[in-house]
Amino acid sequence: MTGFFAFAWDSLPALLDGAVVALGLWVLAMILGFVVALGLTWCRVYGNRVLYGLATAYVEVFRGTPMIVQMFVIYLGLPDLGIVMSSFAAATVAMAFNSAAYQAEYFRGAIQSIPSGQMVAARAIGMSRFDAVRTVVLPQAMRRVIPQWSNEAILELKFTSIAYAISVNEITSHAYEIGYSTFRFFEIFIVAAVIYLAMTTVVAQVLDVIDRRVRVPGLGAQAAERAGA
């Protein structure tokens, strides 16, 4: 029976393979979720009653049901309708749709915290609504939303572990396999925990740096508070 550190070292390659999968899953899901969220946000902020209703229903449903159930529905349930996809794809789609709901909430809040005068001024110089949103409102809202978006991103990174339930070969799956074959469950999961902590810390740092790089004086979470957001 080798010591803990030797065991950890031996298990590392397998777990890091899983980490790569998890990161891939995460990046794809965040990007896809971001795009969907933008659409949802438009519907809820600038859309008519029907669009608002549909988008809000979407947000409520995806925020009100567990991630694991969403993954099961997409991976195990959709085949009933003839929609079959790999476990990785199903996990990506589920996480993307889930994340989109949360991102949409944060975007909506951030946009609504931008003073209406900004939009008015943009229209006054002749911009279309779409243009005004794209060049005036969105850049400001995006900066305001960074802290919450960062939290959401880190949350989703941890959610990749749920893909274990639909047999995606990410970190938790590999860890479980190693635990199962060596019976050293506790130790392998400690290693897995450390890897997750390392990943989330690095991501948090990177996002923090980005936050500081794009900061504009007078615009940010603190400015939002001062303005009474």
Added chain:
Amino acid sequence: MSEPLLRIEDLHKSYAGTEVLKGISFDLERGETKVLIGPSGSGKSTLLRCVNHLTRPDRGRIVLDGDEVVDNRINAIRATIGFVFQDFNLFTHLRALDNVAVGLWRVRGMDRRSARERAARELERVGLANRAEAYPAELSGGQQQRVSIARALAMDPRIILFDEPTSALDPELTEEVVEVMRQLAREGMTMLVVSHEMGFARSAADEIIFMDHGVIVEEGPPEKLFRDAQHARTRDFLRIISGSHAQEEGAS
């Protein structure tokens, strides 16, 4: 000659390298009311907070009724000193009556019922018996400050410190608070007041102390200071203060 109630000896305090109190000394006799005036940054509020060690002085002594104010008995000492804050600082989650009573049952160890009875009497003293059940957020600024005075009175303080009690109030609301303070002075309460209320200073103060840049520039009875101040700085300050007040009165 008996011991003064409050003796401040050579008080020094520095913040971040800047000396805010540069050796303050004065006495307060029992029953006296003294008003501290001076420009912002002169150290008046800091001085007040040093008396009950809400701010710890760097050097100097504070002696209250023969006992030196030291940290290892600070809770017991603070229970005998009343402090009225500029921002009232009423306990937001308690009704007015409980705000006044909480010190009695938490600090003095009274039972709740007696504490509330005593609190009701203090509220009546400041004219707010009918608002005993109100929460601070439901009271006007002037009413909140009066409750805060009642809270201090309930503890049977030997002295009450007032830190700019009316500065956060709208002009129409200051009179109700100043009136309570005048009444207390008449009743013989020992009071040390930091304020810009020149009306109160003139009519109720036994002595006015003018501070600037951390030192006492001049002190004396109101009539003497207002009519015939020795230092140019004092005269300048008084002129500015009285001038702005005269403008307010003229405009109303």
Added chain:
Amino acid sequence: MSIYGVLLDQLPYLLQGLGIAVLLLMALLVVGLVLGLFFALVEIYGPLWARLPVYALERFARGVPAIILLFLFYYGIGNVYAIPSFAAAVAALGLRSGGYQSQIFRGAIQSVPYGQMLAARAIGMGRMGAVAYIIVPQALRHAIGPWSNEFSAEFKDTSLAYVIGVIELTRQAHYIISNQHGHTLPVLLFAAVLYFVVNRFGNSLLYRLEDRLEVPGFERRS
């Protein structure tokens, strides 16, 4: 059998699973509340030698995915003592909730204006008395809003106890799917609906609690 027949037939099991989930939720929230308050008070008022380990534990509880924590408790304690999966779930999810609730309480305590502490000390209250009677009562009222969010999140996370064999709603749904063929989607959707409805119900209860505790001076979150 038609899908409605299946659902009707299996309803008792699904409801049983829902019941277990709610029970798990209640238990883990209580554990999380006690831990969370403790962590928060230590982190704000405690000495350095206590703050550091508490902060580290809190970071660990929040930064490690729930599934990993569930496995750690189940297999970790399981090495020494055969712990039932429900208990392991309560411990794991309770600790994690403690980490999140500690953040909530810390924010709530820090949002109580400093003047409140000053006024309490000025009338001679000791530090602990001031915290207990003046700071915490106000902080708890500030905490209700974020706490409702935590409630929702934890309810959904009870579904993760599935991986260590707790027979809550999701596992019941999975059993049904394995036994019946071709009705996977409706069963899963039905389970989702159950989660959604109970979540909403819980939120509305908390909303009403917030109303009851509302005191002039504590603006409710919009």
